[in-house]
Ligand SMILES: Nc1ncnc2c1ncn2[C@@H]1O[C@H](COP(=O)(O)OP(=O)(O)OP(=O)(O)O)[C@@H](O)[C@H]1O
C-alpha cells in the first residue's frame with residue numbers, strides 16, 4: 179500500500195534559534211517518486227529525517243494520508259530507508275540481511291523465504307544470497323540495502339543520497355535499478371540528492387530547495403525548461419546569465435547591439451532591466467548575430483565546449499563536433515534560440531518574467 183504524504187507548514191529549528199526550515203509545505207502523491215534537490219546544507223536530510231521520525235518538528239504537521247505522524251516514533255511509521263553509507267549488517271549474509279526486518283515483523287516460514295527470494299530476484303542479487311557483504315561492491319551492497327528497505331512492504335520509502343558513494347558509471351546504472359524497482363513496488367518515495375542530472379533522470383517531481391525553502395516544485399522537464407527563478411535556472415546545470423535591457427519585449431544584451439525578441443514575456447514585464455539565462459546549447463553559430471571571439475575550446479568527445487568573448491560578456495557555447503569547428507582566435511556570430519531561454523527580474527528574487 180502506498181500513501182499520500184502531506185507536509186503542512188513544517189518548521190525545523192535546531193538548538194533553539196537555528197531555523198533551518200522556516201515554513202515548508204508539499205503534497206507527495208501515492209506511488210510518486212519525489213526528489214528533494216538542493217545545494218549542501220539547504221535542509222534536505224533534515225526534512226527527510228522529519229518524515230522518518232528521527233527529527234522533531236517545531237511547527238506544522240506531517241501526515242501520512244489523513245493521519246498526523248508528528249509524534250509517532252520511526253518504527254511505527256512503516257517506512258523503508260536507504261542511506262548513503264550502505265548500512266548493511268556486515269556479519270550477515272545477503273539473505274539474512276534482507277530477512278532481518280521481516281523477522282522483526284514476525285513473518286514466519288514459508289512466507290519468510292518466499293518474500294526474501296522474490297526480493298533478491300527483484301534487485302537481481304540472487305546469486306549473492308549466501309555471501310556476506312564485506313566482500314561485495316558498493317553497488318551490490320546498495321542493492322541489499324534497497325531489498326531490505328522494500329521487503330517489509332513499507333508505505334513510504336526514504337532515500338538519502340543512496341548513490342553518492344558509487345562511481346559515475348554505477349550511479350547511472352543503479353538509478354535505473356532504483357527507479358524500476360520503485361515503480362514495480364509502487365511505493366511513495368522521497369529521494370534526496372544534490373545531483374541535478376540524477377534528479378532529472380529519476381523523478382516524477384522535484385522540489386528544488388534553497389535555505390530550507392522550496393524554490394520550485396514541478397516535473398523534471400518543467401524545472402529544466404521553465405525555471406521559476408534565477409536560483410533554479412542557475413542550479414540546474416551550466417547557464418550563461420546576461421544583463422539585458424527590455425524595450426517592448428525586445429531584449430538588447432547590455433554592452434552589445436544584439437537584440438532578441440521574446441514574445442513569451444508577460445505583458446507587464448515588457449520593459450526595463452532583466453537577466454537572461456542562456457544555456458550553452460541554446461546558442462547557434464550563424465553568419466550574423468552577437469559578434470565574439472573564441473578564446474578557449476575544450477573537446478568533450480560528443481561536443482565542443484567554446485568560450486566566446488563578446489561585448490555582452492564571456493559566453494559558454496556548446497558546438498556539435500559534427501559541425502564546422504571554430505579555432506581559438508576565430509571571429510564568430512552567435513544567435514539565441516528565443517523560444518527556449520528564460521528571462522528573470524533584475525532584483526534579489528530573480529523571478530521568471532515568462533508567461534506560464
Ligand atoms: N543535528 C543537528 N544539529 C544542529 N544543526 C544541524 C543538525 N543537522 C543539520 N544541521 C544544520 O542544518 C542545516 C541543514 O542541514 P542538512 O543536513 O539538512 O543539509 P543537506 O541539504 O542534507 O546537505 P548535504 O547535501 O550536505 O547533505 C545545516 O546548516 C546543518 O549544519
Ligand SMILES: [Mg+2]
Pocket residue numbers: 222223224
Ligand atoms: Mg544531507
